[in-house]
Amino acid sequence: MPTEHDQPATHAEGTDAAPLAGKHPAPPCALVIFGAGGDLTKRLLMPALYNLSSDGLLDEGMQIVGVNHGARETSDFRDELTQSLRKFAADRASTFHTSQLNEKAWNWVVERTQYFAGEFESDDTFEGLKQLLSTIKTGNVVFYLAVTARFFKPIVEHLGRAGLLKEENGNFRRIVIEKPFGTDLASAKDLNAHILSYANEQQIYRIDHFLGKDTVQSILAVRFANALFEPMWRREYIDHVQITAAETIGVEGRGRFYEQTGAFRDMVPNHLFQLLGMIAMEPPNSFDAETVRDKKAEVFDAMKPLTAQDVVFGQYEKGPAGPGYREEPDVAPDSQTETYAAARVFIDNWRWAGVPFYLRTGKRLAARRTELSVQLKTVPFRLFRDTPVDRLTPNVLTLRIDPAHGTSFDFNVKVPGPVMEIGAVRSSFDYADFFAERANVGYETLLYDCMLGDETLFQRADSIETAWAAADPVLHPKDGPLPVHGYAAGSSGPAEADALLAADGRAWRPLVDTRKKED
Structure with a gap:
């Protein structure tokens, strides 16, 4: 939270702008x-x-x-x-x-x-x-x-x-x-050690622009400001969690950078793990920066190291959305760099034991979408005639981060008529329907918080290193590099990623929602 500063702050009077309600100038x-x-x-x-x-x-x-x-x-x-x-x-x-x-x-x-x-x-x-x-x-x-x-x-x-x-x-x-704050565990430790020899931890603000999005910060509000969710936010009620960061664009002229990085390093140990941390963290006693960061650090510390069986790599090939990755400028014609990564993550603690977290990210996919979906377990008893439990729509809470901003909940109701028939419905809200939109590029909150001295949304050295520790076995596998599977540009990703969930009796949420939206 805001700290120190003996010097009084005066807002920018020359702009004719008064500070936002409840806010004071940095x-x-x-x-x-x-x-x-x-x-x-x-x-x-x-x-x-x-x-x-x-x-x-x-x-x-x-x-x-x-x-x-x-x-x-x-x-x-x-x-x-x-x-x-x-x-x-x-x-x-x-x-x-x-x-x-x-x-x-x-x-x-x-x-x-x-x-x-x-x-x-x-x-x-x-x-x-x-x-x-x-x-x-x-x-x-x-x-x-x-x-x-x-x-x-x-x-x-x-x-x-x-x-x-x-x-x-x-x-x-x-x-x-x-970012990137290191490219693996060893490089992250080396970078931390080097900068900490010249500055203390409280002076270092490791920024992840994902955390500057209002809808990402809203995850904490949804979880901890509503009595509805916390009682069921645990392994007894949640079947699994899906975190998706899908893009329709390719590498956009950044082939040289991407060849050295790949989708997994670029997105998983930082952006997607940060979202996972916010979904999985224990309730903090306050929103003091160190208290919140302590709870997120506990999640990363409890993450099981990934194995080759938990991860799928893919690379887009020529398809409906355009040329393949190997045809991009500055990309090797025989490149084995992944443009898609899916992972199954387990957290070994009391709240989440046995609950899989499925993460996926990729370029040239069927839709642009960043969201988190929390799927509850199905009802345990076949109560309704001619409606098997496995045909009921699972209850799913989805937090939409980008490009749509909002929340939806899938559940079941009775279809009107004399027959007991169950139908799936969706209740949703969009931020734009309730709040005035504000100009935002995602860095406003982060810059403002840094000037205030609020480190809540910034990563700490220990969290950086424990996240890389969970990912390191995939980056340096003992049995050689993981295979990279092809997928058509404009598709939903490689079939092997679908098989990762199918082996657990589950399926990815569709990237393209074909359900009719009623006015």
């Missing part, structure tokens, strides 16, 4: 973005800062320093950011809920933004940055590493050696690190 700070010329900065960080400015959640003392290689004038950098944001707003009006910028809010941000040229591994860069920060009134600084993973260690090392991570006079110094 404390004054300097946000130093390494990799300021990159896609992440232009498409996500600056739009998020613009939205925070529009909502009055940034302090008048806010300053932004963009660090990148190559000389350029601050005025040119500002113009580049402005052009990028205008295009972003026009292309993604649904994200901003308008195609027109709030000029006053954006000018407030851009006027506080300056460019600093420097190489990420040069001592001169950090000495110059130290001098620049000494001229900024606030002593609070957030260093955001919007760079490729190979720069994480050298940047943190140089920050530490330059004395830029020292917290003095009640001021904070924080580091935000993007």
